[in-house]
Amino acid sequence: IAVDDALREKIFPNVRWARYIAPEGNPKNNERPVAYIIILVNKEISFGSFFKYDVGASAENITLAALEEGIGCCWIGSFNRVKIQNILKITKEYRADLVLALGYPLxxxxxxxxxxxxxxxxxxxxxxxxxxxxxxxxxxxxxxxx
Missing domain, CATH: 2.20.180.10 (putative fmn-dependent nitroreductase like domains)
Structure with a gap:
């Protein structure tokens, strides 16, 4: 979970926002996420594609819990995986699979x-x-x- 301001600033340009309406879909400075949750997959214990169910179930539960608190959640599958993993110092046995951007919807x-x-x-x-x-x-x- 990334909540540090400096860290969020580094993550922001490495995710794609609303491609169908880019660049208008890019959040403005006062609209940016207040947190990112990066869902990781341990490559050493996940075989085949079954892990996708776990990722989806985790993301949906996080989304529902966030909505209950009035927090919006955007699932982002299009992101610069290498840069995000470097920014967050994610070790090689893990793969960043999904980014959840959380914030207060406008x-x-x-x-x-x-x-x-x-x-x-x-x-x-x-x-x-x-x-x-x-x-x-x-x-x-x-x-x-x-």
Whole structure:
């Protein structure tokens, strides 16, 4: 967990922010995360891809706990792994797998359902409102049969 101001300043340029709306999606100085949680995988004991379930479950539980406290959480899978590991002095047996950026949300995004096959690409409108299309639950969940 990185909360030190100087450390967060070093981490910030090594993560990609909202690529679909870059550079507008990059947090301004007063919008930057107050903490980063880097989820690590021990390469010496994790085989295959099963560890991804552990990473996802950990990230989701952290996200839910943060939201309960009024803290927003953004999962970031696109980051400079080598630089982040060097900044945090992560030893070679570990791999930084996911970055969670935590902070106090300033936006109220608009979520809406999309038709099957349509783009899930998010965007900001002319008023600066973030629109996030979501697949309908009925399109991604199959009960009894596919």
């Amino acid at each position: 936006e109220n995004p608009e979520y809406y359902d999309i038709e099957k096959g349509k783009s899930i690409k998010y965007y900001k409108d002319t008023w600066g409102v973030l629109h996030i299309p979501k697949r309908k639950l009925a399109d991604i969940v199959h009960i009894d049969y596919f």
